[in-house]
Amino acid sequence: MTGGDESHQVAAARKIGEEIARADQIILTGGRPEPGNEVKNATLWGAHEAERSSTADNPVKARMIGILKRGKLNWKMPNPCRLFVQTELSSFERDPINDLTPDAIIVFRGGRGTLCELAYAAAASKPIAFYHSITQLQEKTAAYW
Numbered sequence: 001m002t003g004g005d006e007s008h009q010v011a012a013a014r015k016i017g018e019e020i021a022r023a024d025q026i027i028l029t030g031g032r033p034e035p036g037n038e039v040k041n042a043t044l045w046g047a048h049e050a051e052r053s054s055t056a057d058n059p060v061k062a063r064m065i066g067i068l069k070r071g072k073l074n075w076k077m078p079n080p081c082r083l084f085v086q087t088e089l090s091s092f093e094r095d096p097i098n099d100l101t102p103d104a105i106i107v108f109r110g111g112r113g114t115l116c117e118l119a120y121a122a123a124a125s126k127p128i129a130f131y132h133s134i135t136q137l138q139e140k141t142a143a144y145w
Contacts, residue, residue, distance in 0.1 A: 009108045012131055013039040016106060017046025021062040028065040028102050030094055032084060039108045040066075067097050092116060100124050109133045111140060 020027050020043075031040030033048040047062035054060035066084040074086035087094060091113050099105055099120035104127040107118055115137060121128055130137075 007037065009039055009131065010037055010042040013042040013108065014046035014049070016131075017043035017048075018050040021047035021050040021060050024061065024063070026063040026065065028067065028098060030067055030069065030091070030098050032066050032068070033062075033064060033082075039110075067094050069094060095120055099126070102126065104129065106131055107133050107137070109136045112144060115140060115144070 017027060027043055027047055029040040029043055031038060031044055033044035034041050035045055036042070044062075044064050044066065047064055050060045051062035061081050063081045064083075068084060068086045069091055070088060071086045073088050076084045076086070078084075095113070095117050099117045102121075105117070105121045106129045107114065107121075108131045110133070114133075118128065118137065
């Protein structure tokens with residue numbers, strides 16, 4: 001999951017995170033499950049909320065991985081289904097991990113980082129789904145070119 005922080009994207013990312021958790025799939029982003037205005041966090045927050053509101057008849061286990069940016073190297077595993085790795089890497093250094101590891105990626109509107117992540121996924125022939133982002137990303141590409 002990659003992209004920016006526009007409010008309509010955040011709501012959609014949250015919903016997508018809920019649906020991925022309900023489908024019993026793993027979410028990998030560069031964020032943490034917390035409310036806010038970033039797609040990477042909103043996706044994990046949506047998965048967390050799906051788990052929190054699950055029932056005995058319809059249980060949901062939010063499985064998530066967060067590859068976090070620079071900081072003191074640290075692994076946190078708050079439960080067996082969640083792993084957050086505080087790396088000593090910049091955003092660009094984490095891009096290969098975040099976009100070569102998943103089976104598929106969802107791309108939201110974003111900037112250089114999103115374009116870089118998209119390039120890794122495309123080069124690895126990963127399935128890519130765009131959430132209202134193709135035109136904006138083409139414009140960004142032209143601006144940076």
